[in-house]
Amino acid sequence: QQPVQSPQAVILREGEDAVINCSSSKALYSVHWYRQKHGEAPVFLMILLKGGEQKGHEKISASFNEKKQQSSLYLTASQLSYSGTYFCGTEDSSASKIIFGSGTRLSIRP
Amino acid sequence: DTAVSQTPKYLVTQMGNDKSIKCEQNLGHDTMYWYKQDSKKFLKIMFSYNNKELIINETVPNRFSPKSPDKAHLNLHINSLELGDSAVYFCASSQDRQGVVNEQFFGPGTRLTVL
Numbered sequence: 001q002q003p004v005q006s007p008q009a010v011i012l013r014e015g016e017d018a019v020i021n022c023s024s025s026k027a028l029y030s031v032h033w034y035r036q037k038h039g040e041a042p043v044f045l046m047i048l049l050k051g052g053e054q055k056g057h058e059k060i061s062a063s064f065n066e067k068k069q070q071s072s073l074y075l076t077a078s079q080l081s082y083s084g085t086y087f088c089g090t091e092d093s094s095a096s097k098i099i100f101g102s103g104t105r106l107s108i109r110p
Numbered sequence: 111d112t113a114v115s116q117t118p119k120y121l122v123t124q125m126g127n128d129k130s131i132k133c134e135q136n137l138g139h140d141t142m143y144w145y146k147q148d149s150k151k152f153l154k155i156m157f158s159y160n161n162k163e164l165i166i167n168e169t170v171p172n173r174f175s176p177k178s179p180d181k182a183h184l185n186l187h188i189n190s191l192e193l194g195d196s197a198v199y200f201c202a203s204s205q206d207r208q209g210v211v212n213e214q215f216f217g218p219g220t221r222l223t224v225l
Contacts, residue, residue: 029210030210032213032214034214041216041217041218042153042200044214044215047212085151091210091211096206096210096211097143097158097211098214099155100152102151103151103152
């Protein structure tokens with residue numbers, strides 16, 4: 001079952017922060033985050049495994065709450081290069097695959 | 111060197127035709143995938159192969175047939191193309207361990223337009 005992402009779209013000014021949420025109705029083994037720029041392929045950002053870990057990638061970090069079956073992606077002091085569509089992908093313990101959410105479109109204005 | 115490559119990049123064809131998309135990865139990964147991304151940007155898994163063995167076969171019409179001649183290649187053949195097949199098709203690869211999905215590397219995509 002497809003995870004639910006919110007919001008669907010965000011418009012920020014450069015330097016502002018954003019949070020993108022991802023929730024699933026199934027128990028999760030891991031959550032994956034990808035960014036896709038217009039006309040390009042998705043690019044891996046990070047994987048979070050069950051255990052409630054938090055990870056960072058420059059000014060982009062994420063958390064995973066396995067009890068709530070939710071993950072959040074945090075973008076701080078956003079830069080123009082952060083623009084794109086962010087996808088979360090969830091893996092449940094039996095799947096050997098990730099199911100992607102519908103994406104969150106992030107636009108950064110100068 | 112391109113990690114995951116796909117050919118062709120663009121494919122325009124008539125309804126009813128048969129076409130193939132090729133994918134190659136030089137990362138030494140064991141697992142390869144095909145995804146379909148429609149006009150609403152939904153990224154949906156179609157198939158996955160691990161060491162040439164079909165692992166995932168989602169509810170995809172029989173007109174779609176993947177083939178993996180070796181673990182570095184995964185091709186997608188589509189018979190009797192329909193308008194609804196128009197989409198961007200992405201190949202991806204990853205080095206998965208014990209069925210756990212790892213970081214996926216995506217190819218540049220093939221934009222298929224069916225007229």
